[in-house]
Amino acid sequence: MPELPEVETITKLLRPIVVSRKIIGIDILRKTTILGEPEVFVKNLVGESFTDITRVGKFLIFHLTNNKVFLSHLRMEGKYFELDEEEENTQFARVVFHLDNKKKICYDDSRCFGIMKLTDEARWRQEKEIAQLGPEPFDIDDVTFLINRTKRTSLPIKSTLLDQTLLTGLGNIYVDEVLYATKIHPLTPAKLISKDQWEDIVKESKRILKEAIKAGGSTIRSYHPGKDIDGNFQTYLHAYGHKDDDCERCHHPMRFIRVNGRGTTFCPICQIKKGLPISVGIFGLIGSGKTEVLKQFKEEGFATASSDEVVAQLYKREDIVKLVNKAFNLSFTDAVDKSVLRLHLANNPGDKKKLERLIHPYVKEEVASFIKLHSLSAVEVPLLFEARMEGMFDVLIALDADDKIRYERVISRNAATGDFLTFINQINNSKFIRNKRKADFVLTNNASHEDLRKAVKKIINTLLNRRN
Numbered sequence: 001m002p003e004l005p006e007v008e009t010i011t012k013l014l015r016p017i018v019v020s021r022k023i024i025g026i027d028i029l030r031k032t033t034i035l036g037e038p039e040v041f042v043k044n045l046v047g048e049s050f051t052d053i054t055r056v057g058k059f060l061i062f063h064l065t066n067n068k069v070f071l072s073h074l075r076m077e078g079k080y081f082e083l084d085e086e087e088e089n090t091q092f093a094r095v096v097f098h099l100d101n102k103k104k105i106c107y108d109d110s111r112c113f114g115i116m117k118l119t120d121e122a123r124w125r126q127e128k129e130i131a132q133l134g135p136e137p138f139d140i141d142d143v144t145f146l147i148n149r150t151k152r153t154s155l156p157i158k159s160t161l162l163d164q165t166l167l168t169g170l171g172n173i174y175v176d177e178v179l180y181a182t183k184i185h186p187l188t189p190a191k192l193i194s195k196d197q198w199e200d201i202v203k204e205s206k207r208i209l210k211e212a213i214k215a216g217g218s219t220i221r222s223y224h225p226g227k228d229i230d231g232n233f234q235t236y237l238h239a240y241g242h243k244d245d246d247c248e249r250c251h252h253p254m255r256f257i258r259v260n261g262r263g264t265t266f267c268p269i270c271q272i273k274k275g276l277p278i279s280v281g282i283f284g285l286i287g288s289g290k291t292e293v294l295k296q297f298k299e300e301g302f303a304t305a306s307s308d309e310v311v312a313q314l315y316k317r318e319d320i321v322k323l324v325n326k327a328f329n330l331s332f333t334d335a336v337d338k339s340v341l342r343l344h345l346a347n348n349p350g351d352k353k354k355l356e357r358l359i360h361p362y363v364k365e366e367v368a369s370f371i372k373l374h375s376l377s378a379v380e381v382p383l384l385f386e387a388r389m390e391g392m393f394d395v396l397i398a399l400d401a402d403d404k405i406r407y408e409r410v411i412s413r414n415a416a417t418g419d420f421l422t423f424i425n426q427i428n429n430s431k432f433i434r435n436k437r438k439a440d441f442v443l444t445n446n447a448s449h450e451d452l453r454k455a456v457k458k459i460i461n462t463l464l465n466r467r468n
């Protein structure tokens with residue numbers, strides 16, 4: 001989706017192409033692109049000449065002779081193409097403007113979310129699409145209205161900055177960039193953003209948008225009649241699109257989560273989530289000491305849960321019993337018997353993935369509501385990444401230990417529980433080694449119990465300090 005800098009670039013690219021050219025005909029190939037009557041749109045604009053193109057937020061404003069104006073919003077995929085009259089229209093041409101110089105401008109939109117609307121010089125600023133927009137960062141000197149408008153909202157700052165009625169011009173990409181630059185965690189409730197932080201947000205928004213516009217500007221200078229005028233030049237990005245890359249500031253891997261459905265990339269170390277609940281996800285191989293760590297978190301006042309316990313509870317739920325019976329042709333009555341199920345999986349190894357796919361969404365749901373209930377929580381999730389639960393936690397702790405040490409622990413615990421088989425399967429677990437990189441803290445638990453406790457205590461102190 002084009003963002004403000006792209007739309008600014010498109011404005012600059014289109015201006016010399018259309019200004020002082022007269023429209024001699026318009027083909028509306030898809031009526032719903034036009035808000036209002038398509039016939040009226042055509043009748044009003046044919047015979048007029050373009051006098052300028054300006055921009056408000058992500059709207060292109062086409063100005064024509066006799067005070068005619070039309071607005072255009074590209075939404076997801078809208079693009080303008082300049083073509084010679086004899087050339088074929090582009091594949092998804094929706095509106096075609098024929099000009100008086102044997103050229104035509106195709107408005108192309110594969111997704112058809114873009115719109116055009118006829119208006120005039122006297123009215124266009126009052127059209128609801130424009131009137132409802134908040135100011136652009138460039139026009140904000142005083143952040144008081146931002147504080148006032150958000151002082152009661154618990155929505156994450158990421159969602160708040162995307163709200164174009166509050167301020168206009170920051171889309172998904174640049175909100176991630178601005179939050180990265182200002183070191184604000186995207187989930188921070190908007191009401192907790194301080195005046196200094198708001199000032200920082202506005203300042204960085206201006207700088208980032210200006211830089212991006214400038215980058216587009218350099219595209220313009222080297223622009224030659226390539227005909228796709230979509231102004232795509234998303235370079236200079238430090239957060240957006242950098243999932244799993246190292247943070248440029250602290251070299252910790254960047255993390256990807258969804259915030260109200262929008263993909264969000266941020267650094268879990270630099271972008272601090274002040275004064276907020278903390279949820280900790282603990283993962284690691286069998287025999288690495290996850291349970292001990294979880295116990296210590298409990299002693300320190302965290303609410304704790306383990307996904308194994310969650311699964312055990314789920315297996316007692318009537319709907320789950322039914323689902324499992326149906327999926328694997330079994331006949332549990334009151335509850336899923338784990339040992340019977342384990343035997344079934346041993347005989348049908350292919351069903352293991354199927355079971356995970358079936359049960360993981362429920363585990364996720366349960367853990368999510370657990371986290372929500374507690375301001376400090378820690379959850380042991382052995383298959384954190386396999387269950388795609390890494391994004392649910394603020395902090396990830398990986399537990400590691402040498403294979404030999406883990407082996408001894410598992411044996412001394414109880415080899416007969418089946419843990420031993422799991423252990424064998426997990427030797428040289430390359431997936432774990434890969435995922436370990438993404439943890440915020442890695443604990444190598446090869447030494448004494450006391451050493452582990454000291455290391456965990458240090459992490460807990462770090463986390464509690466971050467809250468203040």
Ligand SMILES: [Zn+2]
Pocket residue numbers: 247248249250251252267268269270271
């Ligand atoms: Zn960082």
